[in-house]
Amino acid sequence: MKTFFVWLICATLLLTAVLPAGTASAETTDSKSSGVKSAIVIEQETGRILYQKNADKELPPASMTKVMTLLLIFKALSQHRISLTDQVSVSEHAASMGGSQVFLEPGERMTVDEMLKAIAIASGNDASVAMAEFVGGSEKEFVKQMNQEAAKLGLKHTHFENTTGLPVKNHYTTAHDMAVMAQALARYKQVFNYTSKYEDYLRQNTDQKFWLVNTNKLIRTYPGADGMKTGFTNEAKYCLTATAKRNGMRVIAVVMGAASPKERNSEIAGLMDQAFAGYTTQKLLDKGRLVASRPVDKGNPAHLSIVTGQQAVLLLKKGDEAGTTTKKTVINKNLQAPIRAGTVVGYYQISKKGRTVSKTPLVAGENVKRAGWWQLFTRVTVSILTR
Incomplete structure (x- = not known):
């Protein structure tokens, strides 16, 4: 019997040494979601x-x-x-x-x-x-x-x-x-x-x-x-x-x-x-916030109001400070009529330490129709006369 218990203890120690311990990796051994596909x-x-x-x-x-x-x-x-x-x-x-x-x-x-x-x-x-x-x-x-x-x-x-x-x-x-x-x-x-x-x-x-x-x-x-x-x-x-x-x-x-x-x-x-x-999140801009106005080729109206398509938000780990961020507005070049309100025409990007941490779509704030020939003729005429 004594020999048996000695053998059992040794076997237990051996198994403990061989089997890997759990890790803290959220994507591999996190207890949450472990039972789902x-x-x-x-x-x-x-x-x-x-x-x-x-x-x-x-x-x-x-x-x-x-x-x-x-x-x-x-x-x-x-x-x-x-x-x-x-x-x-x-x-x-x-x-x-x-x-x-x-x-x-x-x-x-x-x-x-x-x-x-x-x-x-x-x-x-x-x-x-x-x-x-x-x-x-x-x-x-x-x-x-x-x-x-x-x-x-x-x-x-x-x-x-x-x-x-x-x-x-x-x-x-x-x-x-x-x-x-x-x-x-x-x-x-x-x-x-x-x-x-x-x-x-x-x-x-x-x-x-x-x-x-x-x-x-x-x-x-x-x-x-x-x-x-x-x-x-x-x-x-x-x-x-x-x-x-x-x-x-x-x-x-x-x-x-x-x-x-x-x-x-x-x-x-x-x-x-x-x-x-x-x-936690930090709100930067509300949805619908006017960001820029840009000319639209052959558009009626001639300029398009560009607004945020949704809230611009910065996602932060709790305990982290927002720190220094870089904001950049990127808008498509050579906007062409017609453009429907809500069409994505660019994005508002927030970067931190060289990494993009937030990217919010910018959209057309209103419908822009294609201008008629008389409107285009008038614009060209006014442009020439005011040079």
Whole structure:
């Protein structure tokens, strides 16, 4: 027996010496996100990655697909192509959607506002398809627009086959790409009127009153949480694209492939806790701040007001001083009419110790039409006479 215990102690010491100790590397052995297939955390304004694990791994997103669906809907609202009070008629195709649904009937009519509640709160597949048909003319055309928007956002590992996330071949994205989509959606502040609600109702004042309960339980349990979209299928497992805001800083966290809702929520909460504990933001310029005015070739008006397309923000590790920063405004040369308001025409860059730490898009502050021949003739004449 004595010999056995001596052998056991030696074996234990040997194993302790051979097995590697844990490290502090956030991207390799951090306890957070260890149980999920992929994860990422970014700061919303700068897009800076604060943590990532397998962030470019292509995976099925399940109902997180609806982040892109919502993005295109809010884009249409901002461009006044649709309004919240518009009536949306439900097709046979939309009403036939399985999975998460609000049980829309063929021919039933709801406002865009009600449809947004159904999508953002209850993850209604039927409402998603109804809105896709309303905005795009057909679900097929809307899906085409989803993929076009993904390309505009520079997403290299995303492809959509439907608006809902129901399982289908060749429908995939990554944690990184989901974070970028969520970042773009978060710029439409109106979206939080829907994603931040824990419960609401459809068909108010009718016999078919329908209770909506948010599939994202962090809305109720995590301080500052106000979005954005859960997802689950047998293939995708439990996924969540979440966002929260504290002390003026918004973070976006994505986990894909968690084993359970509890693990999904716990991992997201831990990742956001680390972000809020480690970083803070300093606002430099408000969105819409006039930065410059530049001439536009053959433009009406002749000069374009150039403004910040979003807040200019400096992201800092807590405890770090802002220090000396270098500010630079870069604007495209030879601006040509026509130019649509909101078109990106340059950027406002902040550098620290030779490294770019903030890059804010600069956009056209108004529409610039192409000047008519008489306007151009008058300008040339005035220019000659005033030399």
